Amino acid sequence: MRAVEITGGSGPAEALTLVERPDPVAGPGQIRIRVRAAGVNRPDLLQRLGRYPAPPGASDILGLEVAGEVDQVGEDVGRWSVGDRVCALLGGGGYADYAVVDARHAVPIPDGLDFVQAAALPETVCTVFTNVFEDGALKPGETLLIHGATSGIGVTAIQMAKAANARVIATSRGADKTEAARALGADLSLDARSDDLEAAITAFGGVDVVLDMVGADYAALNQSVLKPFGRWVVIATLSGALAQIDLGRLMMKRIILTGSTLRARPAAEKARLIGAVEATAWPWLAEGLVRPPIDAVFPLEQASAAHLRLEAGGHVGKIVLTA
Template sequence: MKVIEIDGGKGPASALRIAERPTPSPKAGEILIRVRAAGVNRPDIVQRNGHYPPPAGASDILGLEVAGEVEAVGEGVTQWAVGDKVCVLLGGGGYAEYAVVDARHALPVPEGLSFEQAAALPETAFTVFTNVFEGGALKEGETLLIHGATSGIGVMAIQMAKAAGARVIATSRSKAKAEAAKALGADISLDASSQDLAEEIKAAGGADVVLDMVGADYAELNLKSLKERGRWVVIASLTGTKTQIDLQRIMLKKLVLTGSTLRSRPVDEKARLAEQVRNRVWPWVESGQIKARIHATYPLDKAAEAHADLESGDHVGKIVLIP
């Protein structure tokens, strides 16, 4: 099968190349998927740069989510059959023509969605559910503040929060992105390049939950923005991981600061999350409350161009590879 391998260098043009590898076979409890589309995500870039190795036992091939058809099933698999259309969260291996995965981590492709749209769902849906609804405990009627609102995760977070009956304040780094976030459903959409975010968020009443993908540069803003008993959830640190915060302010406002990663979680935990996402999020997808927004698609052998597109930061929604 054709795959994308990392071949030295950190820039996408020098690091990514097409290669051939044996097609894997499913072990007991696994399924083999003929990949029709694979999502491209920022952790792929971090791994390409040598800073995000795959967990033990996972493929070294990039790619955390795919959609396609079940090609073969391993011993003991009863919930899927050859030909079923599925989308899955992977520990690695998505940039390939075939991928194997624990059968419990697969979800059905929602009715009416293309493989490209389905491949754009798992990584963002799992991440938002885990961090916003479990870690951040967002409830109906509360306010979610999302930084980086037009990223793949941001687009999903806006839609999931609105489907759950929450209010959304979105921040983006340009007028065009702010307008895009507003069109996606954000109640208030702010342009960080021209507006005072702290004042605007304060005027809007603050936030119960912050979904933070910016990191160090927004630490002070998050402390100011959170209401009493607010929850600050960190899932990325694009501006750095080190900052100083006043712990007394956390104590006085009774705040919770938390964060997580998804890829290294045990397989049983991912199976639990898959069931939760299927029960809680998939009905929103099937009803049209959540739509997969695709920014661009690229052939598998153009993975370097897809990475460059993602790194430019100009995308709204997901970038997808087509094997």
């Protein structure tokens, strides 16, 4: 099969190489997917740079989510048959023609979605669900603040929060991105380059949950605009990981500050999460309440161009590779 290897260097052109590898084989409890599309995510960039190694037992090939057809079924797998259209959450291995995955980490592709759209779902929807609805405990009628709202995670979080009857405040950079977030359903869409974020969010009434992909630069803002009993969930630190926290303010407001990663979680925990996502979020997809916006699609051999697009930061929605 074809696969994209990290061969050295830090820039995509030097680091990513299309190679031939033996086809993987599905073992007990696994399925093999003929990959038709693979999502590109920021952790892929970090792994390429040597900052986010694959967890033990995972493929060294990049790629955390794929969509395609089941073409091989291992022993002790009851749900899936050859030919089933699925998307799946991976620990690695998505940038290839075939990927082997724990059968519990796959879900059916929702009706009306093609492989490209479906490949944008598993990592993204699972990340939003576990952080916004489990750790963040967002409830109907509450307000979610999303920093980086036009990223792949952000556009999905807007739609999932609205599907759950919550209000959304989105921050992004530039008029085009601000309008895109508004079009996706944000009740208040703010331009981080020109708007007074604290004044606008405070005037809106503050927030109950923050989904924070920025980190240090917005730490003071988050502490200011969170309501009493607010939940601040950190999933990335694009502006830096070292932030100044006013512990007194956290105590007075009774704010919960938490953070998480998804990739290294145990297989059983991922299976539990996939089940919860299928039960809660898959009906939203079936009803058309959530649809993954696709920013750009590149063939597998142009993985380096896909990384450059993501690194440039001008994207709105997901970047996907086709195999």
